[in-house]
Amino acid sequence: MSETPAELLRTEVRRDGARPFLTFYDDATGERVELSTTTFDNWVAKTAGFLTDGLNAEPGERVALRLPAHWQALAWAAACWSVGACVVLDDDGGSGGPDGVQVAVAGPDAVAAAAGGAPEVVGLALRPLGGRFTEPLPPGVADYAVEVPGYPDRFVPLSAPDDAEPALEQAGTVHTLGGLVDYARRRAEQLGAGPGSRLLVATDDLGPALLDALLVPLVVGGSAVLVRHEDPARRAARAESERVTAAVA
Structure with missing residues (x-):
């Protein structure tokens, strides 16, 4: 049996959670956030709890992530894989149901389009420090920053997702958890x-962020520096200060 992303994350937490x-950097806003393995795992656990207990998501269901490369987007993907849900990228906003998206997760630029397109819709403000929206959201859209803090820092599924479960759907291709x-090894x-x-x-x-900055x-038991809106002039200094061993652009 192959390993799953959730199993790998638990291994890394046990090995050296600190x-x-x-x-994460956003060169357009000047934001920098650093998450230890344990802190990232806590965000994943809280999000997985929100998915199952707050949004009633079940293994095998499809969750559309209409998000840019961002640390919270990576936590959402890892949470879906902990639950056994399939992350859908490039979703067209189709209706929910057996073959549709059950949960749509949208950034600030996509919230309006996502509203009403799935049984459950969650908005992410993507503000520094995980801040909430400052303006009212459309009816039926939950604010992630408001909802998720109350969920536990540990998540244990009723049954561990099987490595053969669908995990990522993009451009007509579906990858399993295993x-x-x-x-990622290749x-x-x-x-x-x-x-x-x-x-x-x-x-x-x-899509590339999920592969290169998470999986x-x-x-490899390593780490990543994820840069959004990169200013190329900063790359050399950042690579040195962050002790980067390889750059992927």
């Missing part, structure tokens, strides 16, 4: 990322 796991781990070899590697990943696109660090 070490930096994900450092398939994602295998894919990507790590392609990047020359060995044990403990620290990757600098500069992208505004969530590859999990399979």
